[in-house]
Amino acid sequence: DAGVIQSPRHEVTEMGQEVTLRCKPISGHNSLFWYRQTMMRGLELLIYFNNNVPIDDSGMPEDRFSAKMPNASFSTLKIQPSEPRDSAVYFCASSPGTGARETQYFGPGTRLLVL
Amino acid sequence: AQSVTQLDSQVPVFEEAPVELRCNYSSSVSVYLFWYVQYPNQGLQLLLKYLSGSTLVESINGFEAEFNKSQTSFHLRKPSVHISDTAEYFCAVSVGGYQKVTFGTGTKLQVIP
Numbered sequence: 001d002a003g004v005i006q007s008p009r010h011e012v013t014e015m016g017q018e019v020t021l022r023c024k025p026i027s028g029h030n031s032l033f034w035y036r037q038t039m040m041r042g043l044e045l046l047i048y049f050n051n052n053v054p055i056d057d058s059g060m061p062e063d064r065f066s067a068k069m070p071n072a073s074f075s076t077l078k079i080q081p082s083e084p085r086d087s088a089v090y091f092c093a094s095s096p097g098t099g100a101r102e103t104q105y106f107g108p109g110t111r112l113l114v115l
Numbered sequence: 116a117q118s119v120t121q122l123d124s125q126v127p128v129f130e131e132a133p134v135e136l137r138c139n140y141s142s143s144v145s146v147y148l149f150w151y152v153q154y155p156n157q158g159l160q161l162l163l164k165y166l167s168g169s170t171l172v173e174s175i176n177g178f179e180a181e182f183n184k185s186q187t188s189f190h191l192r193k194p195s196v197h198i199s200d201t202a203e204y205f206c207a208v209s210v211g212g213y214q215k216v217t218f219g220t221g222t223k224l225q226v227i228p
Contacts, residue, residue: 004158031214042218042219042220042221043159043205043218043221045215045216048214048215050214055214056215091158091159093158093159095214098214099211099214100147100209100210100211100214100216101147101164101166101209102214103149103161103164104159104161104216105160105161106151106158106159106160107158108156108157108158109157109158
């Protein structure tokens with residue numbers, strides 16, 4: 001079975017440009033998570049969805065970040081405008097249920113560099 | 116709110132030696148505990164987890180962790196490491212009824228030949 005799919009795997013852009021990261025969760029999974037990983041701050045939860053509905057977006061850094069999940073098989077994380085401090089690896093993860101006991105399955109990540 | 120502390124950012128160990136990666140958590144309610152592993156340029160993957168029952172949990176590749184409620188710890192151990200165990204290991208905690216998982220800062224295990 002295919003795991004969590006993320007695209008692009010690498011993105012280099014210039015400050016001020018819009019960046020869109022994409023995620024396809026594992027089929028049948030009900031929850032989806034967006035994380036950001038940096039050397040300085042470690043792994044941070046940005047937002048998570050249950051059944052396509054945003055549940056907790058308290059980790060979204062600021063209004064420049066937005067996330068959508070229009071259906072059960074697709075989610076996007078958008079940064080507009082991008083800044084150099086947004087450079088990081090962004091992970092998408094999904095889990096089969098909506099409880100705290102669930103294992104999260106991570107995608108390979110998108111490595112973003114904002115110049 | 117729950118939190119996780121991994122005091123060791125890096126742990127070098129010789130091949131075939133034992134290793135312990137430390138994890139302490141804080142929470143005012145019952146918790147679920149996880150260890151995830153991240154190999155270079157990959158996403159995290161579950162190594163093992165404690166949900167309830169026996170306090171000792173094992174993974175398929177020889178790691179084990181013991182839930183110690185009195186010491187609020189969930190240390191990860193392996194009696195004999197292999198080169199292929201070189202990776203970063205993350206301890207994580209979640210609490211019942213709330214799906215948000217809090218990850219520790221990670222411990223990089225470097226196995227030396």
